[in-house]
Amino acid sequence: MSDRFRITLAQLNPTVGDIEGNALKAFTAWQAGRDAGADLVALPEMFITGYQVQDLIEKPVFHQTAIAAIEALAVQCADGPALAIGGPWLEGASLYNAYHICRGGRVVSRVLKHNLPNETVFDEVRLYDSGALGGPYAVGNTRIGSPICEDAWHPEVSETLAETGAEFLLVPNGSPYYRNKLGTRFNHMVARVIETGLPLIYLNMVGGQDDQVFDGGSFGLNPGGALAFQMSVFDEDVVHVDLARTPEGWQIETGAKERIPDEWEQDYRAMVESLRDYCGKTGFKKVLLGMSGGIDSALVATIAVDALGPQNVRCVMLPSEYTSEHSLEDAKAAALALGCRYDYVPISEGRDAITATLAPLFEDTKPDITEENIQSRLRGLLLMAMSNKFGEMLLTTGNKSEVAVGYATIYGDMAGGYNPIKDLYKTRVFEQCRWRNANHRDWMAGPEGEVIPARIISKPPSAELRPDQKDSDSLPDYPVLDGILDLLVDQDASVSDCVAAGYDHADVKQVERLLYLSEYKRFQSAPGTRLTKRAFWLDRRYPIVNRWRDGG
Structure with missing residues (x-):
């Protein structure tokens, strides 16, 4: 039984729809892992298609081409480490967000995403079917559990993997940025580590896609929640991570801990x-x-x-x-x-x-x-x-x-x-x-x-x-305006909530009126960088024709 396991983490920037280009990036990362003596080369969630693909994934020729590209990658990567890559999978009439494990020239295992996010910018319930809870996959004599992104934000998938023999968790993600999100990720992943007692490696992608930015920041946690390594935010990087088997189980060996910038x-x-x-x-x-x-x-x-x-x-x-x-x-x-x-x-x-x-x-x-x-x-x-x-x-x-x-x-x-x-x-x-x-x-x-x-x-x-x-001729001063907007937009507060927070009732009603009246303009506006969980577009979907006004 091997006492060491090396994973090559490919924190890379895919392009939505560029299946051929994404496959080439994956193969290049696999070559780096092979040259470094890796046992497994891992790429993020839905990497072969890019993320998020929205309704493009429902087009049969698109998801069929993506699946074929993964199968071709498996053949190309036959002689060397296993390859784990995110992409779609089709079973009958059911389409899944899956993680494909390739070894020896073929896809030997597929993990199907169970928890489908259906909030903020995510709309996966209407795009994918939910996979059943499953067990770990084997790479050599090591059993690995891979909760896919949202699956690691809830306890049941990780707990099931631990109960069925997973020795550590490798979490592939397509997790877009919003302000202070890295801390939220840490909190969820520490909870999974505490619940399961297993080391956890969190692998995220980088790069911009329309309004969303994937900020990387991949990291590893040892049992107890101690940080083993921290990759940089926003940068493409390929890093080799070593795990060692101890009497208490696997431990991630300490690696570089990159600086995390302020907000x-x-x-x-x-x-x-x-x-x-x-x-x-x-x-x-x-x-x-x-x-x-x-x-x-x-x-x-x-x-x-x-x-x-x-x-x-x-x-x-x-x-x-x-x-x-x-x-x-x-x-x-x-x-x-x-x-x-x-x-x-x-x-x-x-x-x-x-x-x-x-x-x-x-x-x-x-x-x-x-x-x-x-x-x-x-x-x-x-x-x-x-x-x-x-x-x-x-x-x-x-x-x-x-x-x-x-x-x-x-x-x-x-x-x-x-x-x-x-x-x-x-x-x-x-x-x-x-x-x-x-x-x-x-x-x-x-x-x-x-x-x-x-x-x-x-x-x-x-x-x-x-x-x-x-500007102040037409609007409240910006500190007042922004305070009211933060409550109405970012916190979904009521008019009475805003007044209770100290804002003038007339100012609040003016801002509320303008907010609703301007929906048609936002509907026709250019896309822009998402920095918060309540950005205008997918995070906040309001009707254009709307007579509702808060009576507060």
Whole structure:
């Protein structure tokens, strides 16, 4: 009986739908494991298809191609360590999220996911069938239990595996980021270790997929819950982990414990990685954005530069007569500090032409928000024209506070393909800018130092669509607005809950009204990085037509 067992953990970044490319990544990792003398090479949940695949998995030709790719991998990896890889499996009319164990040229075992998540961004109950509780699989004379992702967030699967002879647990995951999630994962996994008395290895994927970012951070826990090793967050990595058999059972040998960044760094990294992968996986190499001189566009430009490099980011100032000298100076200063291209495209002539065209229809009416929105929509038109001409994806720059209450113009400043700050409240935008000015990491492609001028952070926010306009003219001050939104959106609180928390009843009702009225705008908005469990899109699904209002 062997007293040692080596697992090669492949914390990698798959691309949804790129079955051939994902298989190549798996084979390359298997070769690294073979060269290192591994007994098993492990990849994350649903790796062959990428994750999450949503309704694509229901397409027969797709899941059949994925299954065939795993069987071909098994043949390719016949001479060497076993390979464990996530992918679909079909039995009769039932489709499963499965973990395939390949050895000796064939798939020798399949683990079927039992607990199917059906909350937040997950919709697996409608996509997959629930697998029966099963036992461990053997690699040589070692018996391994693999609860798949959600299966390890509940006790029954791990307990069944322990009762049927598993010697340690290997948990493959497709677990997307939200703020402070790593601590939640630790808590659940420690509970499984305490309940079963078995070592546990948690393997997660990395990379961006639409709004979600998989943050890696794979780790190992020994009996009692002691941390044996910690892989980095967000980075692709292949690590060889050794286990030794002792009189008390298997123990994971102590390995490297990578630094876990604070929440500000993790949020910023998530925004950078999601944009980088969204562009890379859809084929865009360059982006552009409207650079207003305000804080939101400055932060988005910085994220874009850190994701793609300054040579691939175009900042465009589109001034009107309401654009202040400070905004003109600040927009140019930020673009120069970041090292990206800066273009100056006034909208006055275009606006005059549109105003003249509409004059016969608007005769005898007073100027109002219509004329303000014409400016925003003209900017959107010009930016989209540049996007088409130069093949650069347009980024939108609305923060979560604005997205929540509809403080944005549909078909205007909401035009674009991706919004990295969509789940970042305005009060966090200010702090995130301060964090970036004070910190630089090797994964950032932009320059270090104060890349966002201090005046951009300190001046009162304004849309600059009319004289002396301030955001506070239309909305409660951002600390108040964000506090109310955190309660209404992130905590599903009632109006009376908000008032009990100290907020003015009139402010709460105003925010609630705007939140519901703006649903149609969010329905048509660009995707953006998910940073919380209540991001706008899959985490929060509300009807557009909705007369409900809280009577509190």
